[in-house]
Amino acid sequence: MNFEYSKKDENFRIEVREWLRETLPHYLSEKVKKYQRLTKEDYELFMNNLSKKGWLAWHWPVEYGGTGWNAIEKHIFEEEIVKASAPRIVPFGVNMLGPVLIEFGSEEQKNYYLPRILNNEDWWAQGYSEPGAGSDLASLKTTAIDKGDHYLVNGQKTWTTLGHHADMIFCLVKTDLNVKPQLGISFLLIDMKSPGVEVKPIITLDGEHEVNEVWFTDVKVPKKNLVGKENEGWTYAKYLLTFERTGIAGVPNSKSALNHLKMVSRKSMKNGKPLIDDPIFSSEVAELEIDLLAMEIFNLRTVSAATEGKAPGMESSLLKIKGTLVRQKTTELLRKALGPQALPYLPEQFDEGWNEMPIGPEYAGPIAKQYFNMRKISIYGGSNEIQKNIVAKASFGL
Amino acid sequence: MNFEYSKKDENFRIEVREWLRETLPHYLSEKVKKYQRLTKEDYELFMNNLSKKGWLAWHWPVEYGGTGWNAIEKHIFEEEIVKASAPRIVPFGVNMLGPVLIEFGSEEQKNYYLPRILNNEDWWAQGYSEPGAGSDLASLKTTAIDKGDHYLVNGQKTWTTLGHHADMIFCLVKTDLNVKPQLGISFLLIDMKSPGVEVKPIITLDGEHEVNEVWFTDVKVPKKNLVGKENEGWTYAKYLLTFERTGIAGVPNSKSALNHLKMVSRKSMKNGKPLIDDPIFSSEVAELEIDLLAMEIFNLRTVSAATEGKAPGMESSLLKIKGTLVRQKTTELLRKALGPQALPYLPEQFDEGWNEMPIGPEYAGPIAKQYFNMRKISIYGGSNEIQKNIVAKASFGL
């Protein structure tokens, strides 16, 4: 056993870090650090840079314009992006749709869409969840009726992240209503400018607009926009959901959040002493750090196995569960660290260019908001309960 | 609202306390305090005293020789018994069978058995659990075949507490094998001296012999030993299980254990200072004390409602769950408090008259043993999981 990165890996890390230092604008990393709202342009700037560098499609095989990186390299890349406080890479086109098209798309679809994704020309959204179907995708209600040369789509998608920026959306739709729930689903690409598509914002509990409802009323979708075979969308959906995700545990994010927590608890005072000197608070921080340390190794074990071609199975689910718990615990301790300073909530503080005096220390502003926002990570992408069901089914032979 | 005991209640408490002080031998309370093994005679001495005083059948109505106490008085009685370090009252005859006979027994059974219970003449055991039926009593396998004037009993009971002392056992047996599990069960009184009855000790994980297997091989049981009607034993069993139990949360025991914990953590040293000065350890003790304080009120609320004739429903289950958690947490902290002193295990230390030097402080001896022993309380009497099922079914309308 040897947990050290190879010289080659270390060089790769330096390359990524240097590139980020050179190309990521200071104002943008500052916005990310301060949890300010990112504009469409902010995301696009970063993704265009990646595209120019040839690093946008970091999960793709080389022959399609991807990087061909192994799992360790991907892991390093993800770590450095978070460390540099870069915006997150909007994953819907490049990380989610891309691999599905590469595996199941027609030549025409590949030739048309893949270069556009590589060049960051379309903003893609994901149309999986529906109001009645959260983690249970089999009970979809959105229908696509065969009308000869096109489908007529009716229904509603929800939790569409950044859908208000999107040019295109890939959707799971019902094309056969007379079969068992998991059959009769197809995978459709829909132009957001089509007549009958309507995007309605969902304001989340932290007062922010990031997710949306997308409504379809008699939307015509050309047949060439069907991916793979009709009624086999469930297979593609599952492929996408289980697609190797080295970052599922969110180790880099939790590491960065833990460092932030340590900074905050050194500055927060309790009875005239830094909070970090409080034996109980520091013990909570220490055990969280130990959990994270263990999870980092668990994650690397899984990543490392993936480089040897072993597909992560229930490990992905376990890492998703632990990853969300650790991340949420970090936001909880941050909130606790602030004491009463967690109360004030100035929505305008998260706008670019806001330069009033904050209330209390500047770091305090986003913390309670982040705590509530982070409740979502154990719900979306297959809730932790669903992950447990998956592990039980796959591993226990029950 | 008023949480104070009435003057009348306080006087009653003094009466019980005085009586215990006068009648409970010092050697016996010392044995209890030191967790030494109690002999059959130890239990009987205390129960005979209670019998003479007219307090043994403390749950029974006055007309049957009971005390007629209300729930508050019963609660006080239970508290004082624990505080005085008296042996526990073996509950099988007086608390379990007694109420069932009073409600469902024949006149002949009442006239014969109730006085014998009142006078502590028979040692009763409980024959509910079977190897294949723990919390799920409906799947019993012990059979009683109708042979005209008697039943022929075959099968095996398990977890029979103190069954090696018993003269009599009340059993649930199958009298009809052709109906749904919960039907076809009868409630039978069996003489332990009958040919074909065999008691085999079960040694528990702490090395102690308290529970037993009881085997029945072609045991003849006279028909007059059937309680109530044939095949309706399930009703009586449920009656017994839900019979008003003021003590289900074990508040007095946990209070006494908490005091013990405080004593031990004042004497245990960490880095040259009493462990109780360690902020983390003392915080665990404090939060446990708060939980117990809340549970005591929760318990009193339930007890108090019972005096007004409101039968405790899901409260019993909730109190059972919380009561076991609090008690187990106390034993856990006791174990933790000892550090390495928890390791030595001298079985002979729990024999009467043992007077060698203990290893480490005298209080250390029983603590690890008790921690392991107390794992049972969340398993028996309907495991905590079963209690949760009961609450969910009864209260959620799901």
Add this chain to the structure above:
Amino acid sequence: MDFSLSEERKMLQETVARFFENNYKDIKKRGEYLKMTDGFSREFWKESSNLGVISGLVSPAFGGLGGSGEDICIIFELIGKSLCIEPFLSSGLLSNTILSSLNNPKTDLINQIIEGKLLMSFAHMEMNNRYEDHFVETKAKLEKETWKLNGSKSFVINGDSADKVIISARIEGKVNDKNGIGLFLVDNNNINNRPYNTIDGYRSTEMSFENINGELLCKDDQALECVIKTNSAGALALSAEAVGIMQICFDLTLDYLKTRKQFGKSIGTFQSIQHRMVDMMLEIEQVRSAVMLASSTFELNSTTRDKNVSAAKNLVGRVGKLIAEESIQLHGGIAMTWEYSVAHYAKRLIMIDHLMGDADYHRDRFKLLSSI
């Protein structure tokens, strides 16, 4: 021993419950109130006064109709259930507690508050004060028989709309000294206010002031005991509020579990979910019990009072987190939306742990008071 409410209190409970239900029937109404100038509805406040809800927080000795620990808890549990954002805590409870605890109680002001004519607030917290009763940096000095105050106060609940403010200020000693604190009555016109909303939808303000006049209400031991008692009253009220919120969170979750279907069954039929609901139910009963104890002993000696309040508030902090997080998790996505009420209940429940001492603070105070 008696765990039931007296007939009068049952009536109070029913009246207030009906009143809140009619005026806070949904979370949108609350949102509208919140957007008003003061962060609450003056009209609702006036009606609360007419109905005697405010006077329910004040002892008959000072013209009220209640004021015991039990009364406070009855009203605040209902405040919790309706997520009411009116200044019951600042004016109704904290200010009245101080005004009535003085050697010469300010009965005139109390009566004006009860009548809904006067709003007041208690400005004790400071930016560097983490819940401590005696941590006061704000300075008071006597100039020609007039007390002059200098400094700033933080997180003053409904401080912006208050007509008068009670300010804790240090007459002498160091920031952390137990002695040397005074309480002063100040006209809010003289204070520089920076109002804002809190994450859970309440109005608060940062106050700063230079050389403003203050009327000395009490000082030293009396002032400290007054702050302690007031903060304990606040912690008790918030604990009762939390009980109300927890109950609503539980009920909303159970309702949702019954109606929401997944994999062809209502979610509530899944055993793992049921067991978590039982855990929630059990812990809510525990909190309810602790709050009952604290409320019924609130008039006893200060050690018993503060010890039992701390037990309740500590448990509220621990269980509140469980209930808030589980309510959101068991709902799933819908609980993450602004539109659905459970998020607002959960936010308030969590933030209650950041007011009047969090679980850690009260655990440590409990430790001290029960000599662990």
Add this chain to the structure above:
Amino acid sequence: MDFSLSEERKMLQETVARFFENNYKDIKKRGEYLKMTDGFSREFWKESSNLGVISGLVSPAFGGLGGSGEDICIIFELIGKSLCIEPFLSSGLLSNTILSSLNNPKTDLINQIIEGKLLMSFAHMEMNNRYEDHFVETKAKLEKETWKLNGSKSFVINGDSADKVIISARIEGKVNDKNGIGLFLVDNNNINNRPYNTIDGYRSTEMSFENINGELLCKDDQALECVIKTNSAGALALSAEAVGIMQICFDLTLDYLKTRKQFGKSIGTFQSIQHRMVDMMLEIEQVRSAVMLASSTFELNSTTRDKNVSAAKNLVGRVGKLIAEESIQLHGGIAMTWEYSVAHYAKRLIMIDHLMGDADYHRDRFKLLSSI
């Protein structure tokens, strides 16, 4: 980066695994060994030596065949799986670690241990020492060029059967001083032993001695560093042992859940049980990961070594409790019996937290070493 074992180590693993399985195939066999004079089987120990298991704990530099953090963990994980009670910890690891860490390593003694001819034990703990490395009351004084030892030692694992004992004793300073400690080699014949079994079925002893001769092995900084290193080695080994035990507990529980029926279904089909099994599985993977980290960095500088060992041992303490308690609870009654093996695994798992520093001790040490 490489998380797999080398071929040599895989072979070691397989050989040792097969050996343990053949000799510890059921819990009754262990019970028989335990009842022997020494609390273990001399025959088994001799075979362990022949097979090279003991030398697997010693570096080739001192005549062994392993001795790295990884080797230690491979062997102790298997010891955990078989619940082996042989003196691998006392003789095999702790004594050898000290003997090989000296400026003049005692290679002759090491070789005798490897060959199964010599048993040794490390007597460091005392009745009032709660895991601290430098807490030593036992006294050593130089009389006419001979070191004389006075005092008592507690919880000396397999101390009764040891031929020689290494005793930590204070040459100067106060009980809690970091300096002034010496390690001494003593003949066990001179020591008064009071042997007993521990609750988890291991042999331990209380030692007392008056004015006995000791050979000074090292003192001051070197002695302290030696104690720290030895205790870290022990904590690492126990952590690996715990991983093996947890895996068995999990497997036994899963097996039981599959076969045991209740309400007409196997218990394992109940969702609430499944979710708890997933929690267990996840936490075991966490512990396994932490132990892998600690084992692979055990040869690095002492800060890294001790920090990662403490992380692992802290997690072992926390997760061990979960696994032990859940294994018993999910089994139900049968786990409460002596006859069924899970109780013995659970007992050992819990008591591992009482050896070589508990979860609290190692959390505090982790805090210190990672400057939290």
